[in-house]
Amino acid sequence: MEPLSGPGARPGPTADETALDSVQFGDDIRHLISVPTENASSFTALLELPPNQAVELLHHRSPQSTRPDSRHQQPPQHFNAGLVTFPTNAALIERAAKFSVFAAEEELNNGSNAITSPDANSAPSSSSANLQKVVKAEPAEAASCPTVAAKDENQRPSSKRKEREKKGKASSKKSKSAANEDSEQLPYVHVRARRGQATDSHSLAERARREKINARMKLLQELVPGCNKQEKLWGNGGGGQWGVSSFLHLVTVFPLFARQISGTALVLDEIINHVQTLQQQVEVLSMKLAAVNPRLDFNLDNMLPADSGSLMDSNFPAMMMPVMWPEVQPNGNRQQYHQPLWNFDVVPQPPAGGWGREDGHNFMTPENSLLSYVSPADSASLNSSQSQLKMEL
Amino acid sequence: MSATTEQLERNFTHRFLTSLRRINSPDSKTTTTHAAGLVIRRRSLRIKRAAYSSMARAAGSHRAWTRALLSRARSQRRRQQHDVHPNYIPPAQRRKSSVKRAAAAGREMGRAGKLRGLVPGGSRMEMGQLLEETAHYVQCLAVQVRVMQAVADHFSSSSSM
Numbered sequence: 001m002e003p004l005s006g007p008g009a010r011p012g013p014t015a016d017e018t019a020l021d022s023v024q025f026g027d028d029i030r031h032l033i034s035v036p037t038e039n040a041s042s043f044t045a046l047l048e049l050p051p052n053q054a055v056e057l058l059h060h061r062s063p064q065s066t067r068p069d070s071r072h073q074q075p076p077q078h079f080n081a082g083l084v085t086f087p088t089n090a091a092l093i094e095r096a097a098k099f100s101v102f103a104a105e106e107e108l109n110n111g112s113n114a115i116t117s118p119d120a121n122s123a124p125s126s127s128s129a130n131l132q133k134v135v136k137a138e139p140a141e142a143a144s145c146p147t148v149a150a151k152d153e154n155q156r157p158s159s160k161r162k163e164r165e166k167k168g169k170a171s172s173k174k175s176k177s178a179a180n181e182d183s184e185q186l187p188y189v190h191v192r193a194r195r196g197q198a199t200d201s202h203s204l205a206e207r208a209r210r211e212k213i214n215a216r217m218k219l220l221q222e223l224v225p226g227c228n229k230q231e232k233l234w235g236n237g238g239g240g241q242w243g244v245s246s247f248l249h250l251v252t253v254f255p256l257f258a259r260q261i262s263g264t265a266l267v268l269d270e271i272i273n274h275v276q277t278l279q280q281q282v283e284v285l286s287m288k289l290a291a292v293n294p295r296l297d298f299n300l301d302n303m304l305p306a307d308s309g310s311l312m313d314s315n316f317p318a319m320m321m322p323v324m325w326p327e328v329q330p331n332g333n334r335q336q337y338h339q340p341l342w343n344f345d346v347v348p349q350p351p352a353g354g355w356g357r358e359d360g361h362n363f364m365t366p367e368n369s370l371l372s373y374v375s376p377a378d379s380a381s382l383n384s385s386q387s388q389l390k391m392e393l
Numbered sequence: 394m395s396a397t398t399e400q401l402e403r404n405f406t407h408r409f410l411t412s413l414r415r416i417n418s419p420d421s422k423t424t425t426t427h428a429a430g431l432v433i434r435r436r437s438l439r440i441k442r443a444a445y446s447s448m449a450r451a452a453g454s455h456r457a458w459t460r461a462l463l464s465r466a467r468s469q470r471r472r473q474q475h476d477v478h479p480n481y482i483p484p485a486q487r488r489k490s491s492v493k494r495a496a497a498a499g500r501e502m503g504r505a506g507k508l509r510g511l512v513p514g515g516s517r518m519e520m521g522q523l524l525e526e527t528a529h530y531v532q533c534l535a536v537q538v539r540v541m542q543a544v545a546d547h548f549s550s551s552s553s554m
Contacts, residue, residue, distance in 0.1 A: 209521065216524035223531050268504035271527060275511045278534040283437075285541040286444060289413070290437035292548045 221267055224274045401451055402536050408447035409540065416440060442466060448537045458526045461514025 416439050446466050449459040500506070508523065509515035512530050515523055 213521050213524060216521060216528065220524055220528050220531075223528055265504060268508065271531075272504060272507050272511060275508070275527070275531060275534070278531070278538055279511070281538045282444060282534070282541065283441060285538065285545055286441035287433070287437040288545045289440050289541065289548070290433050292545060 404451035
């Protein structure tokens with residue numbers, strides 16, 4: 001339609017940019033496309049080959065930016081509307097692979113730029129919807145690591161789709177880490193996997209899983225205090241740490257990678273220790289609360305995050321009551337008892353004094369039992385009982 | 394402290410104090426026949442359980458450990474209510490399954506097994522999920538400890554007045 005402008009201004013995919021003027025593809029595509037013109041039924045064909053097509057489009061768009069060629073104006077119209085079952089996926093992928101050799105990174109970047117604009121405007125909306133769906137997966141990866149798209153298209157479409165259908169997080173992580181590896185190497189990437197690692201889906205899945213686990217471990221390390229000093233071997237990325245078998249067989253790997261594993265083992269130990277500590281603290285505090293407790297009206301609906309401050313504030317009216325209690329109590333010698341016991345001594349008085357709560361009566365019974373226990377006893381025996389409780393716990 | 398932590402803290406505090414109120418005031422369950430030390434102990438157990446339950450509810454049920462904790466609490470409560478007799482022996486299947494699970498967690502030797510034992514519901518999760526749940530569990534435990542400490546300090550300090 002209109003002549004091609006620079007890389008920035010891209011009209012919709014129906015327009016020119018379908019890179020039929022690319023070096024290798026042009027003749028093939030034109031031939032293919034001329035056959036089904038405006039064939040709406042080939043949407044299904046579109047659906048069958050999303051990855052392929054995305055790949056094609058990726059590389060079709062990019063050279064457009066660099067080689068504006070208005071040779072093939074009319075067939076590009078039909079490119080999206082009537083798309084085509086490509087004769088051989090494998091053949092085209094090879095071509096695309098070869099093409100990627102020439103497509104340096106900037107072209108892929110341009111391709112990714114180009115992809116975003118077609119999302120806005122495209123005449124056959126359904127085809128563009130398909131394209132968007134497929135193509136969006138690409139820019140997510142292409143944006144982060146341009147070499148990844150080249151790597152991905154080298155795989156078979158089925159496996160690529162399968163891997164993408166796995167948790168996308170895993171695949172993006174996998175590709176990112178692979179790209180990090182690849183970026184050290186030459187720009188045109190045919191590498192299918194990391195160096196020295198297998199490419200079958202099992203090991204890829206395992207690798208993804210391992211990396212997920214390592215990422216979580218790092219998060220945990222930040223949470224648990226005292227883990228940061230163990231910086232031993234996290235720098236490896238954890239790739240070599242785990243055995244081939246599943247993560248659960250940590251033990252079997254211990255002797256082999258003793259030095260490396262010790263970092264993770266220590267971290268796990270720290271985590272376990274921390275959790276145990278916290279649980280013990282909960283236990284102690286619950287006992288403390290049980291000993292201290294039955295006094296006040298817990299009217300603390302408006303709680304602020306600063307607990308200690310707000311507890312004081314909102315409880316102020318209720319606190320008037322306990323202040324009165326020590327004055328009420330008859331026995332001055334009670335004061336020699338252990339501090340929490342005050343509450344037990346004091347409590348029976350206000351219900352008798354008309355506290356106003358309907359459950360004031362019931363307060364008497366448990367506290368009376370305590371009182372009856374307390375009065376003949378010494379503070380020493382009570383201390384012993386508390387220490388006994390501690391031992392039980 | 395992030396916003397979610399504050400919200401969690403507020404939620405937990407509210408629930409915890411409500412349950413404390415419920416525990417301390419009209420207990421029809423506290424019998425007077427037991428010695429005072431035992432009363433403290435039973436109350437502390439109840440408070441501990443209430444703390445965990447209110448934390449699990451405050452944290453939300455989209456977490457596996459909260460669901461496991463709440464279901465454990467529910468089954469415990471049901472068991473308590475149904476069998477009055479202290480020497481009640483739970484039915485064989487229940488014991489077997491729990492023992493099997495504990496054994497499975499213990500059989501997986503080393504730290505992972507221990508961690509599964511600590512985190513509620515940990516024996517059912519796989520490793521990645523276990524680590525994630527542990528992280529969240531640690532956060533919530535820290536909040537719980539902080540709140541309980543504040544409450545205990547407040548009550549013990551105001552009693553000294």
